[in-house]
Structure formats: structure tokens, C-alpha cells
Amino acid sequence: MAKVNGMPGTDVAVRAKGRPSSRERIVSAAGDLVRSQGAARLSLEAVAEKAEISKGGLLYNFPTKGALVGALIADYVEQLQKARACHLEALQSSGERNSVVRSHIMANATICERAGPPPAGILAAIAEDNTLLEPIRAYASTLVERIEADDDADLSLIAYLVGEGLCALELFQTNTLTEDQRKRALTLLDRLLAGGGGPAQAAASPGE
Known part of the structure; x- marks a missing residue:
């Protein structure tokens, strides 16, 4: 099977300044939590903590858990x-x-x-x-x-x-x-x- 090097993974892309946006950090953190703990334990609080962002900042980007799952x-x-x-x-x-x-x-x-x-x-x-x-x-x-x-x-x-x-x-x-x-x-x-x-x-x- 053919191989291609340098393939994009599941990490969120980093912006030109070298820092991902808050939305990107949230999606990346949520993906990590789903894979490690399962969706049943996915909470907005846990995602906010892992993304190192306030819950208010998370809710600004994703008002509901469904919206966050949709982004995933x-x-x-x-x-x-x-x-x-x-x-x-x-x-x-x-x-x-x-x-x-x-x-x-x-x-x-x-x-x-x-x-x-x-x-x-x-x-x-x-x-x-x-x-x-x-x-x-x-x-x-x-x-x-x-x-x-x-x-x-x-x-x-x-x-x-x-x-x-x-x-x-x-x-x-x-x-x-x-x-x-x-x-x-x-x-x-x-x-x-x-x-x-x-x-x-x-x-x-x-x-x-």
C-alpha cells in the first residue's frame, strides 16, 4: 500500500503565529478526552480545564455539549x-x-x-x-x-x-x-x- 509522509494527524492546526485559537484548543482537548475517557464522561467543565480556558470562554465558542460534539x-x-x-x-x-x-x-x-x-x-x-x-x-x-x-x-x-x-x-x-x-x-x-x-x-x- 502506498505511503505518504507528513500526513496531517488529528492535532488541531496551529496558526501562523504559533498559537492555536481558543476554539481549536477546545476541540483538541475534547477529542483527547473522548478518546481517553469516552463520551459519557465528556463534560464542558473537563474540556475547559484540559484546554486551559474558562468555562465562559468555552460556552462562547460552544454553547452546548451537542455543539461541541458536532465540532468534533x-x-x-x-x-x-x-x-x-x-x-x-x-x-x-x-x-x-x-x-x-x-x-x-x-x-x-x-x-x-x-x-x-x-x-x-x-x-x-x-x-x-x-x-x-x-x-x-x-x-x-x-x-x-x-x-x-x-x-x-x-x-x-x-x-x-x-x-x-x-x-x-x-x-x-x-x-x-x-x-x-x-x-x-x-x-x-x-x-x-x-x-x-x-x-x-x-x-x-x-x-x-
């Missing part, structure tokens, strides 16, 4: 878009096949390997207000449309569904795959998308 999801989608754009550029410059779906799968892996998917653990908040998922829906809708331009659109669509299935296993904390199994599956998937064939195809040749 939007931040996740933004990071996913940036990572996918970098992978897509690298794949297309190398003339790789099925670059749209491969760039998405690589971006997902890049982010999840660093800190886990930010939406994990916030299902309760989403259940109360599923409009929080709008940024993810919009990203997915655009991606599926663009997958139609891949060299093998049908294979790319299947690959997209496989990748989303792996993410769902993590989201619902039902993943029983070992790290080796997960990497083998992703490597084989990328090989198929690149046009290299599967293990059986590689092991046999006509006339043998």
Missing part, C-alpha cells in the same frame, strides 16, 4: 479530507489505478492508526441528534459520486464498503481482528485495486 465530527471530516487529498495526489502522480477509493481507505487508516476515529464513543450524543452526522454524510455522498470515475468503479465501491465495515467494527467496539489480520486484509484490498490480483492469482499461472 466536523474536525474529523476535515482531517479525513486533508489526508485523502494528499494520498490522492500521490497516487495520481504515479498513475495508480482506482485512486479515489484507495486514497480514502489510506486516509482512514492514517487517522485511525494515530488516535482512533474521533467519532468513536459519541454514539449517545448522535442518537439524540443525528443531524450531527451531516458532515460525514456529505463527505460520503461526494466520495461515492467520485468513485464512479475510478478505473473499476464496481470494485472500488466494494472496497469502499469493506473499508467502512472495518471502521464500523471500531466504532461499535466489536473488532476481533488481530492487527496482522487487519493489515493483511487492507494490503490484499489495495493489491486488487492496483490491478495486481489476489493470492490465488499470484500463485498460479496458465499451464501450471
Whole structure:
């Protein structure tokens, strides 16, 4: 699977002056707390303390917990878009096949390997207000449309569904795959998308 160095992670971008804005600090702190303690324990007080900002300052940026969760999801989608754009550029410059779906799968892996998917653990908040998922829906809708331009659109669509299935296993904390199994599956998937064939195809040749 192709690699791209210097990928954006889940850390909030730093402004030119070298200091993140209060909003960025809050989102970063909330993301850290969700990943380390779970959304059930996410409180505005805890976020304000970790971000080293007053609760009044936090409420100015995010009046409700739902607004903060929405910002976490939007931040996740933004990071996913940036990572996918970098992978897509690298794949297309190398003339790789099925670059749209491969760039998405690589971006997902890049982010999840660093800190886990930010939406994990916030299902309760989403259940109360599923409009929080709008940024993810919009990203997915655009991606599926663009997958139609891949060299093998049908294979790319299947690959997209496989990748989303792996993410769902993590989201619902039902993943029983070992790290080796997960990497083998992703490597084989990328090989198929690149046009290299599967293990059986590689092991046999006509006339043998």
C-alpha cells in the first residue's frame, strides 16, 4: 500500500503565529478526552480545564455539549479530507489505478492508526441528534459520486464498503481482528485495486 509522509494527524492546526485559537484548543482537548475517557464522561467543565480556558470562554465558542460534539465530527471530516487529498495526489502522480477509493481507505487508516476515529464513543450524543452526522454524510455522498470515475468503479465501491465495515467494527467496539489480520486484509484490498490480483492469482499461472 502506498505511503505518504507528513500526513496531517488529528492535532488541531496551529496558526501562523504559533498559537492555536481558543476554539481549536477546545476541540483538541475534547477529542483527547473522548478518546481517553469516552463520551459519557465528556463534560464542558473537563474540556475547559484540559484546554486551559474558562468555562465562559468555552460556552462562547460552544454553547452546548451537542455543539461541541458536532465540532468534533466536523474536525474529523476535515482531517479525513486533508489526508485523502494528499494520498490522492500521490497516487495520481504515479498513475495508480482506482485512486479515489484507495486514497480514502489510506486516509482512514492514517487517522485511525494515530488516535482512533474521533467519532468513536459519541454514539449517545448522535442518537439524540443525528443531524450531527451531516458532515460525514456529505463527505460520503461526494466520495461515492467520485468513485464512479475510478478505473473499476464496481470494485472500488466494494472496497469502499469493506473499508467502512472495518471502521464500523471500531466504532461499535466489536473488532476481533488481530492487527496482522487487519493489515493483511487492507494490503490484499489495495493489491486488487492496483490491478495486481489476489493470492490465488499470484500463485498460479496458465499451464501450471
